[in-house]
Amino acid sequence: MNRYEVCFKLQVAKEACKTSTSVKAVARRHGLEFSTVRRWAATYRLHGRQGFARKPRSYDLQFK
Numbered sequence: 608m609n610r611y612e613v614c615f616k617l618q619v620a621k622e623a624c625k626t627s628t629s630v631k632a633v634a635r636r637h638g639l640e641f642s643t644v645r646r647w648a649a650t651y652r653l654h655g656r657q658g659f660a661r662k663p664r665s666y667d668l669q670f671k
Contacts, residue, residue, distance in 0.1 A: 613659045619644055620651035620659075 623633045623644050634644040650658040 613661070616647050616659050617651070617656065620647040623648040624651055 619633060619637055619639070622628075623630050626633070630644050630648060631641050634641045637644070647659075
């Protein structure tokens with residue numbers, strides 16, 4: 608599984624949402640899978656920038 612930078616995900620998602628080109632064309636332009644771009648675009652439409660924010664993965668001892 609590849610990991611992509613948040614700024615790259617945002618750029619691709621904005622391009623897929625704002626332009627008149629198809630999601631498949633955007634995916635081909637960036638060398639990505641169609642489903643990945645479609646998922647990023649849906650996340651951007653639903654949550655905006657916050658959808659790509661990294662969530663904390665460590666918990667304090669009291670929570671555990």
